[in-house]
Amino acid sequence: MSNLNIQDILFCAAFSGEIDKLKSDPRIKVFEAGIGELEAAINLQKYLSDPNTWKPKAIFGLGSAGVYSWIPRKDWEGKFGISKVFANYQIAFLDKKIRLPETMTFRYEFPELNFPFEGNDFVESATNGTGSVTLEDLSPRALERIKGEALGFENMEAFGLAKVAHLFQIPFGTIFALTNKVGPKGSEEWKQSWRKHSDRLQEKIISYL
Numbered sequence: 001m002s003n004l005n006i007q008d009i010l011f012c013a014a015f016s017g018e019i020d021k022l023k024s025d026p027r028i029k030v031f032e033a034g035i036g037e038l039e040a041a042i043n044l045q046k047y048l049s050d051p052n053t054w055k056p057k058a059i060f061g062l063g064s065a066g067v068y069s070w071i072p073r074k075d076w077e078g079k080f081g082i083s084k085v086f087a088n089y090q091i092a093f094l095d096k097k098i099r100l101p102e103t104m105t106f107r108y109e110f111p112e113l114n115f116p117f118e119g120n121d122f123v124e125s126a127t128n129g130t131g132s133v134t135l136e137d138l139s140p141r142a143l144e145r146i147k148g149e150a151l152g153f154e155n156m157e158a159f160g161l162a163k164v165a166h167l168f169q170i171p172f173g174t175i176f177a178l179t180n181k182v183g184p185k186g187s188e189e190w191k192q193s194w195r196k197h198s199d200r201l202q203e204k205i206i207s208y209l
Helices: 037-049 140-148 158-167 186-206
Strands: 009-013 029-032 058-067 080-083 085-087 107-109 122-124 126-128 151-154 172-181
Touching: 029 037, 037 158, 058 158, 058 186, 080 126, 080 151, 085 158, 107 158, 126 158, 151 172, 158 172, 172 186
Parallel strands: 009 029, 009 058, 058 172, 080 122, 085 126, 126 151
Antiparallel strands: 058 151, 080 172, 085 107
């Protein structure tokens, strides 16, 4: 078990429904960062730049994630995902349909982070922080790259939050409700499942107090 306490962490969610249960406990620090990589990054940077703001010992992205097809559903369904490695690969980029400058940073890692969670309920993998939700099956080229870099999860806010945490030299990780398989039916599966899985995730965090 890590010596990092839940009370030392700032939990950043995309929208209020992902932190509504946590808000009821004053010992837990939460922040609604906004939806999408850019909005989440800008809002977290504004929050941390305020000299009157409480400074956390670690920042955790909290919310939901899709799971790429190379991880069998039986290995993740009903569990929570944790990450401390974050990439920013648009699927069209991996398929060479768009070009991005080679000077851009596409990966952040936080190896010094020790999660205050343990047990068989948690699956650890790297997260691909895309700017959008992938609504098609991955091509063989994209799937090979995703699998090769052990990117198991997809989430829209993770990379933006990781970038800001890196800038402020604050350890960063994520804890996700694993709601759906990435692909054509992912969005519908998320809509049907995120609420119950968010409740489970928030209750799990509260149990560690």
